[in-house]
Amino acid sequence: MAGSTLEIKDLHVEIEGEEILKGVNLTINGGEFHAVMGPNGTGKSTLASAIMGHPKYEITKGEVKLDGEDVLEMEVDERAQAGLFLAMQYPSEISGVTNSDFLRSSINARREEGDEIPLMKFIKEMDATMDDLEIDKNMAQRYLNEGFSGGEKKRNEILQLMMLKPAIAVLDEIDSGLDIDALKVVANGINKMRSDEFGCLIITHYQRLLDYITPDHVHVMMQGRVVKSGGPELAQRLEAEGYDWIKDELGIDDETVGQKA
Amino acid sequence: MAVETQLPYDKQYVTEYSEKRNEPSWFKDIRLQALEQSEDLPMPKLEKTRVRNWNFTNFKHDVAGEQIQSIDELPEKIRVLLGEDVENLIIVRNNDVAYAKLSEDLSNQGVIFEDLFTAMNEHSDLVKKYFMQQGVSVDENKLTARHAALLNSGIFLYLPKNVVVQEPIQVVFWQEDPEAALYNHVLLVADQHSEVTYVENYVSDNDEEETVANIVSEIFALDGAKVSYGAVDNFAKGTTTYVNRRGTVERDATLEWALGQMNDGNTISENITNLMGDNSLSHAKAVSVGRGNQKQDFTANIRHYGKASEGYILQHGVMKDSAASIFNGIGKVEHGATKANAEQESRVLMLSDGARGDANPILLIDEDDVTAGHAASVGRVDPIQLFYLMSRGISQKEAERLVIHGFLDPVVREIPIETVQKQLREVIEGKVY
Numbered sequence: 001m002a003g004s005t006l007e008i009k010d011l012h013v014e015i016e017g018e019e020i021l022k023g024v025n026l027t028i029n030g031g032e033f034h035a036v037m038g039p040n041g042t043g044k045s046t047l048a049s050a051i052m053g054h055p056k057y058e059i060t061k062g063e064v065k066l067d068g069e070d071v072l073e074m075e076v077d078e079r080a081q082a083g084l085f086l087a088m089q090y091p092s093e094i095s096g097v098t099n100s101d102f103l104r105s106s107i108n109a110r111r112e113e114g115d116e117i118p119l120m121k122f123i124k125e126m127d128a129t130m131d132d133l134e135i136d137k138n139m140a141q142r143y144l145n146e147g148f149s150g151g152e153k154k155r156n157e158i159l160q161l162m163m164l165k166p167a168i169a170v171l172d173e174i175d176s177g178l179d180i181d182a183l184k185v186v187a188n189g190i191n192k193m194r195s196d197e198f199g200c201l202i203i204t205h206y207q208r209l210l211d212y213i214t215p216d217h218v219h220v221m222m223q224g225r226v227v228k229s230g231g232p233e234l235a236q237r238l239e240a241e242g243y244d245w246i247k248d249e250l251g252i253d254d255e256t257v258g259q260k261a
Numbered sequence: 262m263a264v265e266t267q268l269p270y271d272k273q274y275v276t277e278y279s280e281k282r283n284e285p286s287w288f289k290d291i292r293l294q295a296l297e298q299s300e301d302l303p304m305p306k307l308e309k310t311r312v313r314n315w316n317f318t319n320f321k322h323d324v325a326g327e328q329i330q331s332i333d334e335l336p337e338k339i340r341v342l343l344g345e346d347v348e349n350l351i352i353v354r355n356n357d358v359a360y361a362k363l364s365e366d367l368s369n370q371g372v373i374f375e376d377l378f379t380a381m382n383e384h385s386d387l388v389k390k391y392f393m394q395q396g397v398s399v400d401e402n403k404l405t406a407r408h409a410a411l412l413n414s415g416i417f418l419y420l421p422k423n424v425v426v427q428e429p430i431q432v433v434f435w436q437e438d439p440e441a442a443l444y445n446h447v448l449l450v451a452d453q454h455s456e457v458t459y460v461e462n463y464v465s466d467n468d469e470e471e472t473v474a475n476i477v478s479e480i481f482a483l484d485g486a487k488v489s490y491g492a493v494d495n496f497a498k499g500t501t502t503y504v505n506r507r508g509t510v511e512r513d514a515t516l517e518w519a520l521g522q523m524n525d526g527n528t529i530s531e532n533i534t535n536l537m538g539d540n541s542l543s544h545a546k547a548v549s550v551g552r553g554n555q556k557q558d559f560t561a562n563i564r565h566y567g568k569a570s571e572g573y574i575l576q577h578g579v580m581k582d583s584a585a586s587i588f589n590g591i592g593k594v595e596h597g598a599t600k601a602n603a604e605q606e607s608r609v610l611m612l613s614d615g616a617r618g619d620a621n622p623i624l625l626i627d628e629d630d631v632t633a634g635h636a637a638s639v640g641r642v643d644p645i646q647l648f649y650l651m652s653r654g655i656s657q658k659e660a661e662r663l664v665i666h667g668f669l670d671p672v673v674r675e676i677p678i679e680t681v682q683k684q685l686r687e688v689i690e691g692k693v694y
């Protein structure tokens with residue numbers, strides 16, 4: 001079976017009455033890696049959060065479909081069960097819930113009752129994945145993200161990604177706060193996921209992540225839309241020249257979402 | 262409905278009760294004096310909780326409990342409370358000790374673990390010295406006086422100097438008769454440099470029938486002693502509870518409280534620790550769940566007298582339905598308690614619009630050279646936390662369950678006996694969902 005397809009069509013999103021996304025179109029197929037770049041405040045995290053169903057974001061227009069199913073009609077947990085995953089820019093800290101209990105609950109949530117993952121199998125898998133990501137074993141028994149350093153939180157998001165094996169993942173600035181060694185480790189983890197069964201949307205500001213994870217498509221967001229798309233060479237040009245040439249090309253003065261195009 | 266405020270028990274009743282229990286005359290005198298005082302003393306002073314309509318007078322005072330030979334005779338719901346292979350155990354059934362066991366090793370070392378009525382005859386010096394003398398006074402309020410007058414259950418635990426007990430010591434108070442009142446006193450004296458872990462469970466089933474629990478615990482940790490005190494209070498809806506737990510902590514001694522306050526009825530719970538000695542230390546940790554329309558008033562109070570004494574209060578409460586609770590946290594540093602550290606944290610999680618929760622942090626400091634701090638919050642389950650958990654496929658209900666358990670866990674995991682901890686988790690589970 002080929003992988004899943006996530007289709008985003010003319011997506012408009014408001015937060016507290018202000019329109020942030022103004023018609024985003026994107027299609028991600030299993031087997032493809034897409035990078036989304038763009039200056040601060042242009043709607044990248046809003047797109048990621050809206051796909052997953054963040055309670056603060058209101059969809060006013062457009063559609064999001066996963067293999068033809070209406071994602072916007074689904075509860076957050078149903079979206080995850082359908083195969084979506086979001087690595088968050090700022091993961092929540094949850095006191096009193098161990099990382100390992102949380103992961104096991106997450107895995108079991110997508111299995112039938114009575115078919116829970118055997119504890120030993122779970123521990124083995126988690127140990128192996130933690131090794132891959134060079135995560136300290138103590139982190140399994142620590143409370144979820146509580147007191148984790150910025151880099152530890154990011155690795156922990158990728159640990160969840162690798163354990164949960166979603167069909168389509170959105171990774172929001174998974175590279176921010178990572179030192180260069182950690183960046184390689186995390187990129188290796190993501191590359192391990194590469195298969196026809198897995199599609200990925202990687203939000204990043206930096207070419208350096210894309211040096212390790214080569215995207216098939218690169219998109220640039222400004223003013224709450226995708227304003228330019230291309231191949232890996234687009235990211236390289238952005239790294240070398242910045243965003244001004246795109247703004248010039250499109251006649252954009254202020255790229256943030258507050259501005260009318 | 263008019264609520265009776267006078268006790269239906271008079272001097273003659275108390276005299277006869279004391280004689281029936283074969284108490285020494287000094288103890289009978291304490292009772293009779295307390296009975297007299299109880300008439301004029303005021304109810305406990307509560308800032309924000311009104312107890313005028315609570316039942317304090319309707320109960321059966323003298324209810325026998327059948328002895329058992331082996332814990333296998335206990336019903337399942339009581340047996341699950343027992344720690345695995347607990348060597349040192351007393352089961353109180355209604356107002357009688359039904360079962361008592363103390364390991365030979367501990368009794369050879371001079372540990373005393375028995376019912377208070379036996380102790381007041383066999384170890385009268387110790388009981389006389391500590392019973393409502395230095396900890397809780399008889400005349401603190403109407404309920405402490407009634408406690409002394411009507412005492413119908415009690416435990417005495419004494420650790421001689423330097424005796425270190427590894428295995429936990431457990432008492433289960435099982436109110437089998439739904440109308441039986443429990444006027445229970447726990448007297449725990451840990452002599453110098455002794456160490457002990459004590460855990461108690463209170464259980465009843467009276468959803469319909471009304472009764473009263475009036476409990477006073479006095480804990481003495483003498484110089485260098487270490488006491489770890491765990492409790493799970495789980496009286497049913499019909500029981501109105503007054504529980505007053507008081508610690509006295511001497512030089513270099515430690516007292517660790519871990520209280521699971523899980524009653525379903527109206528409750529006044531007061532936990533005061535007096536850090537008398539230099540370098541004394543106490544953690545007062547408590548969790549509570551309120552549901553239905555119960556009203557509860559919790560006070561955690563640590564008073565610093567000793568230099569470099571350290572007191573840490575941590576209270577976490579979950580409120581649902583139309584339950585209302587007040588959480589008072591009081592850190593008091595007396596003049597002369599230099600280098601003392603008084604910290605407290607009170608957090609309340611609200612699960613419904615009708616629930617009420619109030620956290621009142623109070624610091625009273627009469628000394629310059631101290632450190633102190635407090636944190637208090639009353640809030641709801643954070644929707645962003647739920648989003649995070651649900652984004653991994655966890656249902657909303659399960660996500661809420663995780664957040665609530667997580668919220669209470671810092672206290673729950675401090676409960677000393679593993680099985681009691683597990684039981685407490687199950688009680689929480691049953692109450693929250």
Ligand SMILES: Nc1ncnc2c1ncn2[C@@H]1O[C@H](COP(=O)(O)OP(=O)(O)OP(=O)(O)O)[C@@H](O)[C@H]1O
Pocket residue numbers: 015016020038039040041042043044045046047056256257258
């Ligand atoms: N809770 C909020 N209330 C009001 N405005 C918000 C809120 N959250 C986001 N915004 C606004 O929406 C716009 C887009 O934010 P978003 O987080 O999507 O940007 P981004 O492209 O991810 O930026 P960055 O690169 O800095 O992460 C910003 O102008 C931001 O201020």
Ligand SMILES: [Mg+2]
Pocket residue numbers: 044045046089172173
């Ligand atoms: Mg962002």
